[in-house]
Amino acid sequence: MRWRGILRTLGLLICLFSVTLIPPALIALWYQDGGGLAFLVAFVVSLIVGFWVWYPNRAAYSDLKVRDGFLLTVLFWSVLGCVGILPFWFTGELGLSFTDAAFESFSGLTTTGATVLSGIETLPHSILYYRQQLQWLGGMGIIVLAVAILPMLGIGGMQLYRAEIPGPLKDAKMTPRIADTAKHLWYIYVALTVACAAAYKVAGMGWFDAIGHAFSTVSVGGFSTYDANLGYFDSALINTICGIFLLLSAMNFAVHYAAITGRSFRSYTQDSEVRAFMLVQVTLFVVVFVTLLSQQVFGSAAETLDQAFIQSVSISTTAGFTTADFSVWPLFIPVLLILASFIGGCASSTAGGLKVVRVLLLARQGVRELNRLVHPQGVYSVKLGSRIVPPRVVEAVWGFFAAYALVFAVIMLGLLATGLDQVTAFSAVAACLNNLGPGFGEVVQNYADISAPAKWMLMLAMLFGRLEIFTILVLLTPTFWRS
Template identity: 55%
Template structure:
C-alpha cells in the first residue's frame, strides 16, 4: 500500500474541493446575502488542510494500484462528507448540530436528498445554493471529475475510476483513454444540466431556482430550495421538465453519448437495460394511476395520472422530489414505490439503487434455472444485448444481491434496536442505502427527529449505497491489508 502517494492524492483532492466554496460566495454577493464569511473560512480551512497533507509528500510519485484506488475513494468520500459540513456548522443562519451538519453534507454528496434542515424558504441563497451544488458535484462522482484532472497533476486515474463507477461492468470505457472517458461523461452531464436549467426557466422558475433544481434533477439528488419541494410551484410544466430530465439522468450515460455521436436513438431501443427500465416505469405508472383513481384519491383521471407519473419517476430513479405527500397514499402504493427504489436507474447513470441491469440479470438467471429443471442437460447462456455474458459476471450479480440484502437487514435491525418502529426503520434504511431521500413514518418529511446515533448509522448507509457496498466493504477485509 502506497500510503505516501495516497496522502498526496488526498491532499490534492481536498485543495481542489476547497474551490467549491467560491460559487456560493458569488451567489451571496449577487443576491445580497449579509454574511458569506462561513464559506471563506471553510475554503481557507480546506485549503490549509489539503496543503498540510500534500506538502510533505508532494515529491512522491508512483502508479496507483487497485487497492490504493479503493482506499482513496473511501477516504475521500468520508473526509469530504465531513469537510463539506463546515459551512453549515459555521453559518449562524443554519442552527443545527455538528451531527446534523455532517448528515446534511453526506446526504448531498451522495445525492441521497435526506434532509434534517427545516425552514428552507427562510435560509440565505448562498446556503441553499451550496446544498444544491453538493448534489451536483456528487452526481457524476467527484472522483470521476478528479480522474480528468489528476493526470495533469501526475496521478493516474484508472484505479479511481474503477472504484468509483457504479454498475457490474466497470471496465467498459467509451474511449480508449480513461481521462477522455471521464471528461466525456462530464460534458454530457454539463450539457444535460444546462438544458434542464433553460427548460425550468421557460416553464416558470426564476433563474436561481432553475439552476438550483437542475443541479439536483440531473444529479438525481432531490434537494430543493423549498420545504415543499417541487410542490411549491404547483406547475404542471415544471413537473413535466423534472420528469423528462429525471428519466434521462437515470439512463446509462454511455447511451446518451452513442445517441449524440450517431445522431440516432436506435442505441436506446437496442439496449436490454434501457428497455427493462422503460418497461418498469410504464408498469409502475399504470398501476399507480389505476389505484389512485380506483380508490378516489384523485377524482379526475388526469390528476391521478399527473401525480402518479411524477412520483413514480422521482422515487424509482431515487431522485426524491415530491409534489404531494406520497407517503399518505392508500394501500400498497407507498411501499411499492419504495421497493422500486431498490431497482433504481441504469448502470453508469446518476441514479442509486441496485441498478436495472442487475435485476434484469437476476430475472434472466431465475428463468434459466426454471428451464434447467425442464431440460437438465441443456446449455443455456444468459445474454445482454444479444451477447452471452461470462458466468463470473452472473455470479458477481448474485453475490452483490446477497450482500445488499444482508447489509439492509443489518442496518434495519440496528435502527429497530434504537427504538424506531418497523415502518420508519425499513424506509429510513431504504431511503439512505438506495440514495433515495424521503421515507415513510417518522422520516416521511425529514430526518430531523432521528437520534444522533441513528443519523451516524444512516450516514454510513448513504456512503455504502453511493459506493455500491463492495468499495466500502473491501477495505474491511484482512486480505485487503496484507502485503
C-alpha cells in the same frame, strides 16, 4: 500500499473541492443575506488541510494500483463529506449540531436528498445554492471529475474510475483513454444540466430556482429550495420537465454517448438495460395512475396523470422529489414506490438502487436455473442483448445482492435498537441505502427528530449506497491489507 501517493492524491482532491466553496460565497455577496463568512472560513480551512496533506508527499509520483484506488475512493468520499460539513456548521442561522451538519453534508454529496432542515425557503441563498451544488457534484462523482484532470497532475486515474463508476461492468470504457471517458461523461452531464435549467426557466422558475433544481434533477438528488419541494410551484409543466430529465439522467450515460456520436436513437432501443428500465417505468406509472384514478385521490384525470407521472418517476429513479404526501395515498402505492427504488436506475447513471442491469441479470439467472431443473443436461447462457454475460459477472451480481441484503439487515437492526419503529427503520434504511431520501413514519417529513446514533448509521448507509457496497466492504477483508 502506496501511502504517500494516496495522501498526495487525497490532498490534491481536497484542494480541488475547496474551490467549490467559492461560488456559494459569491452568492452570499450578491444577495447580501448572510452566510458568506462561513463559506470563506470553510474555504480557507479546507485549502489548508488539503495543502497540509499534499505538501509533504508532493514528490510521491507513483501509479495507483487497484487496492490504492479502492482505499482512496472511500477516504476521499469520507473526508469530502467531512469537509462539506463546515459551511453548515459555521452558519449561525442554521443552528445545526455537528451530527445534523454531517447528515446534511453526506446526504447532499451522496445525492440521497434526506434532510434535517425545515423552513428551507427562509435560509440564506448561499446555503440553498450550496445544498443543490453538493448534489450536482456528487451526482456523477467528484472523483470522475478529478480523473479527467489528474493525468495533468501526474496521477493515473483508471483505478479511481473502476472504484467509483456505478454498475457491474466497470471495465467498459466509452473512449480508449480513461481521462477522455471522464471528460465525455461530464460533457453530457453539463449539457443535461444546462438544458434542464433552461427548460425550468421557460416553465416559470426564476434563474436561481431553475439552476438549483437542475442541479438536483440531473444528479437525481431531490433537494429543493422549498419545504414543499416541487409541490411549491404547483405546475404540471415543471413536473413533466422534471420527470423527463430524471429519466434521461437515470439512463446509462454510455448509451447517451453512443447516441450522440452515432447520431441515432437506436442506441436506446437496442440497449437491453434501457428497454428494461423503460418497461419498469411505464408499468409503474400505469399501475399508480389506474390506482389513484380508481380511488379518486385527486379531483380530475389530468391532475391524477400529473401526480402519477412525477411521483412514480421520482421515487423509482431514487430522486425523491415530492409534489404531494404520497405516504397517505392508498397503502399499496407507497409500498410499491419504495420497492421500485430498490431497482433504481441504469448502471453508469446518477441514480441509486441496485441498478436495472443487476436486477435484469438476477432475473435471467433465475430463469436459467428454472430451465436447468426441467432439462438438467441442457446448456443455457445468461445474455444481455446478443452478448453472453461471463459467469464471473453473474457471480459478482449475486455477491453484490447478498452483500446488499446483509448491509440492509444490519443497519435496520441497528436503527431498531435505537428505538425506531419497524416502518420508520425499514423505510429510512431503504431511502438512504438507495440514495432516495423520503421515507415513512418519523422520517416522512425530514430526519430531524431521530436520534444521533440513528443518523450516523444512516450516513453510513448513504456511503454504502453511493459507493455500491463492495467498495467499502472490500476494506474490511484481511486479503485487502495483505502485502
